[in-house]
Amino acid sequence: MSGLVELDGLEVDLRVGGSMRPVLSGTTLQIGRGEAVGLVGESGSGKSMTARSIARLLPEGAEVRGSIRFDGTEVTSLRGADLRAYRRRIAMVFQDPRAHVNPVRSIGDFLTEELRTNEGVPRAEAERRAIELLDVVGIPDGARRLRQYPHELSGGLLQRVMIASALLSEPELLLADEPTTALDVTTQSDVMALLDELRRERGLAMLFITHDLELAGAVCDRTAVMYAGQIVEEQAADALYTDPLHPYTAALVAARPDIDATAARLAAIPGRPLSAFEAPPGCAFADRCPFSEDRCESERPALMPIAAGSSRCLRAEELRGRLHLTVSDV
Amino acid sequence: MLIGTLLVSSFVIYSALYLAPGNPIATLTGGRTPSPEAVRILEERYHLNDPFLVRYWDWLTGVLHGDFGVSIPLRQDVSTLIAERIGITLGLxxxxxxxxLILGIGAGILAALRPGLIDSSVIVASTISAALPSFIAAIVLLLVFSVQLGWFPAFGPGEAGLDRIYHLTLPAIALALASLAIVSRVTRACVREELRREHVQTATSRGIPRHLVIRRHVLRNAAIPITTVAGLTIASLIALSAVVERAFALNGLGAYLIQAALSKDFAVVQGIALVLVVAFVVTNTVIDILYALLDPRVKLGERAS
Incomplete structure (x- = not known):
């Protein structure tokens, strides 16, 4: 598979107060052309920071080591016009459309800004294309919508507008950072189905960030699981449930509420998630892991290929096949 | 709304002066005790014995016809007295x-976009100018630029035209300094805040050049709070101008207001106060209209959601 995006040993430190704190410590990930990769994990595990690193949208003062290659070009060192040209080849769909669309500019302005500014498309032509795309994302009467302002649209409609705007520039990679989290449940599935369908039609590659393992499984080819700034497991999306390769994934699967069973108390992983800067010298998950041994505390595991995926667990081979059964009893 | 505000303020102005101690006849007669006959004639001429509401009504209808009454000590029409002086105050x-607007907003934007030396200098300069009350600023400016350097005239409004602008330069700076600091600080904070907004990130993520992101998204949105603060500060200059006019011996409305109040020239005080209130209300109305133009979420005549 030809890699469109290749992250290799990506480390990111953010400036917090006076000191630097790692948020990503050695993230390695490939996304092929037209491939959808899910990125799941708890809050603070570094999912968004991974997407932001790819889009070069890290906060000021961030330090980046390692490499991000897009279509063979090193992204971390791009500047000025090259950086802007690169950004046009990717598009981002953000979590909260209300905050990510300028409230004082019209929908038409938001949709056509890039075409008019970067590609020199005349306004009338850009608007025609915007209306066409609004229709594709399920917003009829586009001409009227273009004259409206963000506060006149519901969250679901606005997220559709955001998706339309992402597709309008015909990107090669879509970075979707929890695109449905801010929407109400009934709208979520509509928006998700739309995003999935449009992506497949257009052969877009996508990095899909979510908390929701099942959702990731439904729309992605492969899923990567993040913990404390690292990818701990990566494999085909549907295999995560049946054949988890890392105890953390197994614990996540076990912690999903089951619609058929009545539980007195929802299952939870003991302990609290660590951020990358708190990670111990050994395995970051060791103190919450029911399978940890002495060497897990001292030896930092590497992301090793196993079966059809890869896992960052020292005991991955020996635990394979036993993980999901044992963990659900914990 | 506008008319209501003006009506209420006119009533407050009129009744405040009605209740104020002092008697114009005493000023008129210069401290001598006038004969009861003279007092009676004077009271009749100036309607001093009419009931309060009748006098207010007479005054109000007069004002609506452009007649602010007569200055008792000067025996001149108040409207003429105001007209002679309003130009200087307005110009100032x-x-x-x-x-x-130019320096305050300009410095604020520059400080927000260029952290480091420029930012720190703007902060230091605005702290100093905010700490200076306008009467002290006036004295310092006079000492340095008129007395020591001799670049600017020390007093008087000069002839109309370019000479007027030249004469008004130092007073205008003295009047502007404190507000300059507020406006530049607020501008800096608003632009900084807007720079951090998510929608600015969206624009950046689409590969829009930075100067366009700043103009279309950062400055455009920051313009809304900046307009409010700049407008209110400018409206407050109308009242502050009295101090500066006195320091530079400008024959403007503010200086005259002080003089009239000291000599119990009630008709003049009422007239000038009303003019100042009108100017304030009009400035605020202009801000409201601007606000609705800048922010599509605000509709005129509706409450902001």
């Missing part, structure tokens, strides 16, 4: 407003 306030 407009001049100071232009300085505030």
């Amino acid at each position: 306030v407009v001049y100071a407003a232009i300085i505030i």
